[in-house]
Amino acid sequence: MNQLHPQRALITGITGQDGSYLAEFLLSKDYEVIGLVRRSSMVSFERIAHLQDKVHIVSGDLLDEASLIEALQKHQPNEVYNLAAQSFVQTSFGQPVLTGETTALGVTRLLDAIRIVDPTIRFYQASSSEMFGKVQEVPQSESTPFHPRSPYGVAKLYGHWITVNYRESYNLHASSGILFNHESPRRGLEFVTRKITHAVAAIHLGRQHDLRLGNLDAMRDWGFAGDYVKAMWLMLQQDKPDNYVVCTGETHSVREFCELAFAHLNMDYKDYVVVDKAFFRPAEVDLLVGDPSKAHKSLSWYREVSFKDLIAMMVQADLELLQGKLKSFS
Ligand code: NAP
Ligand code: G4F
Numbered sequence: 301m302n303q304l305h306p307q308r309a310l311i312t313g314i315t316g317q318d319g320s321y322l323a324e325f326l327l328s329k330d331y332e333v334i335g336l337v338r339r340s341s342m343v344s345f346e347r348i349a350h351l352q353d354k355v356h357i358v359s360g361d362l363l364d365e366a367s368l369i370e371a372l373q374k375h376q377p378n379e380v381y382n383l384a385a386q387s388f389v390q391t392s393f394g395q396p397v398l399t400g401e402t403t404a405l406g407v408t409r410l411l412d413a414i415r416i417v418d419p420t421i422r423f424y425q426a427s428s429s430e431m432f433g434k435v436q437e438v439p440q441s442e443s444t445p446f447h448p449r450s451p452y453g454v455a456k457l458y459g460h461w462i463t464v465n466y467r468e469s470y471n472l473h474a475s476s477g478i479l480f481n482h483e484s485p486r487r488g489l490e491f492v493t494r495k496i497t498h499a500v501a502a503i504h505l506g507r508q509h510d511l512r513l514g515n516l517d518a519m520r521d522w523g524f525a526g527d528y529v530k531a532m533w534l535m536l537q538q539d540k541p542d543n544y545v546v547c548t549g550e551t552h553s554v555r556e557f558c559e560l561a562f563a564h565l566n567m568d569y570k571d572y573v574v575v576d577k578a579f580f581r582p583a584e585v586d587l588l589v590g591d592p593s594k595a596h597k598s599l600s601w602y603r604e605v606s607f608k609d610l611i612a613m614m615v616q617a618d619l620e621l622l623q624g625k626l627k628s629f630s
Contacts, residue, residue, distance in 0.1 A: 308332040310375060312362065312410065313383030314355065317486045318426070320347035320629065322381060322529040327354055329533075334375045336360040336368075336384070347486050347629050362406030368413040372421070379536050381424045382410050385456075388490055389430060392452035393582055403455035404462075411466040411474065422536040423474040425463040428456045429521070429547070429588050431478065441591040442478070442543050449583040460543075467541050475535040480547035480590045483610060484525040485617030486629055492554055493522065493614065496561050501618035503572055504565045510572050514579025516555040519587040521547045524605035524613075534599040547590025548603050560608060564615045 309326050313319045314335030323333050335348070338361040345352060358375060360367035362384050372380075385403040386392065392399040407425060414421045432440045433449035448454045460476050467474040487494035492513065502508035523546075531546045558569040595601045605613070620626040 306330060306332050307379065308334065308375065308377045309379040309381060310334045310336060310358075310371065310377040311381045311383060312336045312360075313385065313426075314357075315344050315347060316383060316387070317347065317484060317488065317525050318482075318529055319383050320351070320486055321484070321526050322383065322532060323348060323351055323355055325529050325533060327351065332356070334358055334371070334377060336371055338362075350629060362402050362409060365409040365413060368410050369417055372413055372417040376418070377421060379422045379424070380410065380414060381426075381532060382407060383426045385426065386452070388488070389450045389452045390490070390579075390581060392450050392455070396451035399451045400455050400458075403452060404458035407459035408462050411462060411472065414472065415466065415470050419470060419472055421473075422541075423463070423472060424532050424536055425459055425474065425476045426532075427460040427463070427476045427478045427543075428453070429478060429480040429545075429590060430585060431457045431460060432588065433585050435587060438587065439549065439589045439591040440545065442545050442594055449585050450581065453585075464543070473536070473541045475538075475541040476543045477532055477535055478543060478545045478590075479528055479531075480521040480523065480545070480588055482523045482525040482528040483614065485614050485621075486525070487614070493557060494618075496558055497611065497614035498618045499572075500561045500565055500567070500615050501622050504567065504619065505622055507622065510574050511558075512574050512576040512579065513554065513558070514576065514581070515584055516558070516573070516575065517553055517586075518584060519551045519553050519589070521549070521551050521589045522557070522607060522610065523548045523603045524610050527603045527605055531595055531599060531601045534601055538598070542598075544595050544599065545590045545592065546595050546601065547592050548607070549590060549592050550607060551587065551589035552607055557611065560611045561615055564612055565619075
């Protein structure tokens with residue numbers, strides 16, 4: 301693409317963690333970036349406040365297909381990244397139908413809108429390692445059978461297969477990125493990593509006394525969100541659409557995350573962490589660890605931030621946030 305025909309990407313979920321990093325990354329590659337944002341009584345542009353004069357915002361909702369068709373007709377993107385979802389596993393147990401409407405059927409609405417408006421648009425679906433759930437092999441790769449353990453995982457599995465189905469049925473360039481957990485200072489406060497790093501900073505400053513958590517033995521393959529959005533883009537630059545696992549290949553427990561996060565500010569997690577049954581899930585995903593060889597080989601994608609550096613980055617950012625030194629996410 302040249303100056304006269306710049307690449308144009310539409311991102312659903314641009315106000316989320318990944319949406320903000322992907323928007324930054326695509327802008328650095330001279331894309332025109334359009335962000336689909338749903339209506340709410342208060343705008344939640346905190347993560348993209350620093351990008352507001354650089355991205356176009358269009359109103360739309362994954363629950364409403366007409367709004368998706370209109371957004372595509374108006375902005376004519378070459379690439380669509382579907383990052384929008386009800387993405388919190390715990391909430392999916394309490395709101396399984398809403399989760400299915402957004403995280404599962406929302407994908408069909410968007411794929412159908414693409415099929416109707418312009419089937420040459422390249423499409424990225426944000427699939428998840430939660431689809432592996434009760435894992436059938438270790439490590440998990442593109443060929444590992446799925447066994448989701450939450451309404452969220454089930455909804456993501458639908459989203460994955462409908463992406464494959466539209467690829468096979470209508471020849472869409474539709475890729476599914478099976479991403480393992482990825483975190484950052486922009487992670488929502490309800491997810492365990494950010495809950496821990498924020499609490500570490502608050503306890504250090506004397507503003508919080510303890511940290512109540514659920515299952516400390518769960519194991520996750522955690523990476524840095526800023527690294528993972530590059531893999532999304534790389535998938536859409538390939539000649540053919542495909543499925544890719546994106547992960548670090550390392551696994552660590554929630555307990556180990558706590559240990560390192562508290563140690564970063566010279567504290568012992570055992571003095572502050574309280575196990576609380578309220579944070580246990582009806583069905584747990586005990587162990588996730590991915591095999592990144594296909595992403596390495598086919599996309600030349602490698603993670604850059606280590607587990608230790610990720611924790612240090614998040615604790616430091618939360619400390620600065622609570623001290624009022626961090627004015628924006630840029
Ligand atoms: P996130 O921070 O929770 O962001 C979710 C985004 O979806 C927000 O922008 C939210 O908008 C939007 N959204 C929710 N419902 C919507 C609807 N009905 N219509 C339009 N937009 C809607 O999630 P994330 O961590 O960035 O993750 C991005 C995607 O990757 C999600 O699909 C998630 O399930 C998937 N994923 C994430 C991980 C991970 O470890 N982060 C791993 C695998 C897959 P509001 O701001 O209005 O709420
Ligand atoms: O941080 P979490 O809530 O992330 P989870 O459930 O792994 O899901 C995240 O990663 C998925 C990819 O695998 C994404 F698709 C999904 O959208 C989301 O981004 O929980 C991680 C682990 C769980 O085993 C949970 O039981 O931490 C355990 N945990 C222990 N105490 C806790 C807590 N989780 C949360 N959120 N809060 C706790 O107090």
